[in-house]
Each structure stands twice: as C-alpha cells, then as structure tokens.
Amino acid sequence: MPLRGHATARQVRLGTELRRLREAAGLKAREVAGVLNSTSAQMSQMELGFAGVSEERVRRLAAHYACMDEALIDALVTMATDRTRGWWEEYRNVLPPVFLDTAEAEHHATFLREVVIMLIPGLLQTADYARAVYTYMRPELPESEVASRVEHRLKRRVVIEGDDPTPYETVIHEFALRVHVSDRRASLTQLRHVLDQIDAGHATVRVIPVEYEGFAGAGASMMYLGGPVPRLDTGLRDSPTGAGFCDAEAQLEKLRTLFRQVKSASLDPAASRDLIHRVAKEL
DSSP states (O other): OOOOSSOOHHHHHHHHHHHHHHHHTTOOHHHHHGGGTOOHHHHHHHHTTSSOOOHHHHHHHHHHTTOOOHHHHHHHHHHHHOOOOOGGGGGBTTBOHHHHHHHHHHHHOSOEEEEESSSOOGGGOOHHHHHHHHHTOSSOOOHHHHHHHHHHHHHTTHHHHSSSOOOEEEEEEHHHHHOOSSOHHHHHHHHHHHHHHHHTTSOEEEEEOTTOSSOOOTTOEEEEEOOSSGGGOEEEEEETTEEEEEOOHHHHHHHHHHHHHHHHTSOOHHHHHHHHHHHHHHO
16 A cells, blocks of 8 residues: 555544554564564554555454454544545645644544634634634735635534534633624624524533633633544644644643633533623624
8 A cells, every 4th residue: 555645633643543552562563563464664654644554454453452442443443444535625735734634633523622712713703704813814824825714714614514513612701702803893793603603503602701700721722522432532732833633641631621621710601692692782
C-alpha cells in the first residue's frame, strides 16, 4: 500500500492508538513487525498514520497485544476501513489542513462540547459574523481565502442541523453577546440566529453573566469531541499560533475539568436563552 503524502488527524489518531496498544503490551515495533510480515520502518509508518492498515491487520495486532476491548477494536477497524470523502475534501489545498481535520472530527463525533468565551462559537456563526472575524485576522487574508473560510464555516453547521444531528452544548460569556464584531444589524442577526438554533434543538447554549464573580477563565477556548468509545475522545484547543488536537488522557481530563468549571459559572439553558433574547432586544 503506497504511503500517504499527508496524514489526516483521524489517520494519525488510528496510528497513535495502535502504538499505545503495542506499548501497553510491552512490545517493541521490531518485535511486532514479523506478525504482519513487515519491517520496523513499515510499522513506524503505520503508527504515524502515513501507511494504511486493513481490518485483518488491526484485528491481528489487537489479538497479539492481548487487547480484549471489543468495542475499542471495532472502533479502530471502522477508522481503518472508513473511506468517507466528506464535503470538507473540496477544501483540500485551499484551506489549512486543520480546517478539514476539524470538520472530519465533528462528522464522526458522538457529541460536541465547546467553550468559546469571547466570541460566538463557529458552529453558530452567521456569514457576516464569520467574515468579520476572518477579516480581522493579522496578517490579513486575501479575499479568496476569507470567502473560502466563511463558506467552510457555514457548511460545518450540517453536523448539528443535518438529518442525524450531533448533540452540541456550548458555554459563552455575556460579553460575546454584546460585542459588535461587525455592525449592529449583523449583531442582531447573529443573536437571532443563535436563538433560532436553540429553539430548533440544534444547540444547548449556556451563558456566563457579566455579574458572575470569580470568573477568571476569559481566555478559555476548546472543543471536546466524543468518540465511539471514551478512549477515542478528542480535544481541540485554540491558541495564538493556531488550533491543535490532543488525545492523551491527562489532556482530555483537563478539558473535561475546564468544561465543568465554566458550565458551573453559567446560567441554565432557559435562563441563558432569556439573556440572549434580552440582549437582542437592546440592540
């Protein structure tokens, strides 16, 4: 099987999980290569996500590693054999790979939890709002890339609006409702869109009110994506240098803790909706 020129985040995760199983069994790559009639180099390529792996090989490796978690094995087989070419593929070589990886990860997630304190979350943004966010970036993006990013962001909505919507819960701050990233008209349209998404059952939105005392998490930003089994949960963190995925248990526990913290500071969904409606009426 030819090597991939670029491994997606999902392909890398499959390789990572196969490596973790091998390490848990206390085996070196060279000790396992013979089981697949392979080489240490080929094992490395597979565990890095650059070489594909068949269902038969996944199951043979799991048996050799004495892995008894059938749900995990089945999930890894699905990852190895899935040939889905989703809508995001049309943006390959147009947008940075993390945009495609994010859309693919959302597509396969069993639930989504997001914290975006200072802005309306991407899955709930209107075109005007998203455009304002992308045109504010430095260095400035060419118009063609701004247009592609906005289009991609709107298409991501299918994960919560489609025929089989993924449960989505997000926490934002009241500040995000009141800041005008564009003009008042766009802000009002944005808030009405959030209310529509809530009323349609597409999103559970919680808001941290400005009067809440002791909130020091203004810089918090993350998405937690549920996997087919808990071991395959994934985190996505934003930073000044870009977004990145994380999957180590210690990292995931930090994200779970972060979500619990900000959620505990927020209003319940009904009160949050009332606050959003009140802010919209003030515009």
